[in-house]
Amino acid sequence: MNDLILRALRGEEVERVPVWMMRQAGRTLPEYREVRAKAGGFKELLFNPEWAAEVTVQPVDAYGVDAAILFSDILVVPEAMGLPYELVEKVGPRFGQTVRSARDLAQLSPVEPDRDLRYVMDAIGLIRKALDGRVPLIGFAGAPWTIFCYMVEGKGSKDWALARRMLWEEPALSDALLGQITEATATYLEAQIAEGVDLVQLFDSWAGSLSRDLYVQRILPHMHALVARLAGKVPVTVFAKGGGHFLQDLLALPCTAVGLDWQTDRRIARRLADEAPGAPKVLQGNLDPSVLYANPGTIRAETTRMLDELGMTRTIANLGHGLYPDISVDHGRAFVEAVKAYQPTQRETTTTA
Numbered sequence: 001m002n003d004l005i006l007r008a009l010r011g012e013e014v015e016r017v018p019v020w021m022m023r024q025a026g027r028t029l030p031e032y033r034e035v036r037a038k039a040g041g042f043k044e045l046l047f048n049p050e051w052a053a054e055v056t057v058q059p060v061d062a063y064g065v066d067a068a069i070l071f072s073d074i075l076v077v078p079e080a081m082g083l084p085y086e087l088v089e090k091v092g093p094r095f096g097q098t099v100r101s102a103r104d105l106a107q108l109s110p111v112e113p114d115r116d117l118r119y120v121m122d123a124i125g126l127i128r129k130a131l132d133g134r135v136p137l138i139g140f141a142g143a144p145w146t147i148f149c150y151m152v153e154g155k156g157s158k159d160w161a162l163a164r165r166m167l168w169e170e171p172a173l174s175d176a177l178l179g180q181i182t183e184a185t186a187t188y189l190e191a192q193i194a195e196g197v198d199l200v201q202l203f204d205s206w207a208g209s210l211s212r213d214l215y216v217q218r219i220l221p222h223m224h225a226l227v228a229r230l231a232g233k234v235p236v237t238v239f240a241k242g243g244g245h246f247l248q249d250l251l252a253l254p255c256t257a258v259g260l261d262w263q264t265d266r267r268i269a270r271r272l273a274d275e276a277p278g279a280p281k282v283l284q285g286n287l288d289p290s291v292l293y294a295n296p297g298t299i300r301a302e303t304t305r306m307l308d309e310l311g312m313t314r315t316i317a318n319l320g321h322g323l324y325p326d327i328s329v330d331h332g333r334a335f336v337e338a339v340k341a342y343q344p345t346q347r348e349t350t351t352t353a
């Protein structure tokens, strides 16, 4: 088995840096679009374990990445809690109901993964068979704040003003909802681990909509509870998009790795990760996905610079957010190959006589 990513997560010295890409399974790949067309829609694809397994494995072959990520969506958790959603073409996710009152909250139900998310559990079994130990499998879920955003607003938003308003207007209700999401997510990820995922990642895609104070005071306690439930079972990576202004607080979580978005300074992040309380943390990231629109030479140069700044140890190469759907497969592959070919740049050293 290619266990490079697991060794990097243990902090071991590695012969090369492991690499995968957020959103590696998806519309960039013609073979994905083919399966999706056959399925008739995104949710149909999601609910079918055979198809979900097929598109999970596709990027391992197409890009040569060192890990597969389960093909699913973060929004299956709110759906399992009682808020069904649709993915509207060119618009995004849409929920029929939202949670804005104590009455709404009382309508939600606890999640039983074997009953409510059986299709995900079945997909994991099929993926493990299809991967046959070639690369580790990453499980994932949305982080409590990001799921809260969708449950309160019912659709995407630029600034999540309604969700943030609720934190201030209804602190007790907000905390109760965050607590229920946290419980459902922990149960869901424990079930993924029981089915055999090798590591998990939490996506806090909308962390950037909160101030450091608000995140630390109102969100981090839930993140801490969630990560602590999983710590010791499998490695846990926390990716908080736009959370660079509270990177130190994320690094204090009992997680193994922190995912950096593309706006975060790598050298500062490395210093903070090395000094993290307890043990040094692994960093994952963080090439600006728009670099992949450049020519392959530029992609190689930018990837080399990224790895020079992050270093070889305790590093997992990735993009600083998901692949954009119109990035060509060749350019995605150029990134993966640049990581695989990477040799530390010999910096000119000035000697003082």
Ligand code: CP3
Pocket: 021, 022, 023, 024, 025, 026, 027, 036, 042, 069, 070, 071, 072, 073, 074, 075, 087, 092, 093, 140, 156, 203, 204, 205, 241, 322
């Ligand atoms: O390859 C992978 O990364 C695994 C699969 C994956 C998907 N969504 C598939 C998907 C993962 C890890 C996610 C996570 C996810 N979903 C996030 C967090 C990551 C991030 O980008 O910050 C968020 C915020 C969502 C919610 C979501 N799902 C949105 C906003 C959308 C619509 C936007 C879009 O890109 O069209 C989705 C749909 C979705 N999830 C697609 C895929 C491949 C596109 C569906 C399609 O049209 O085929």
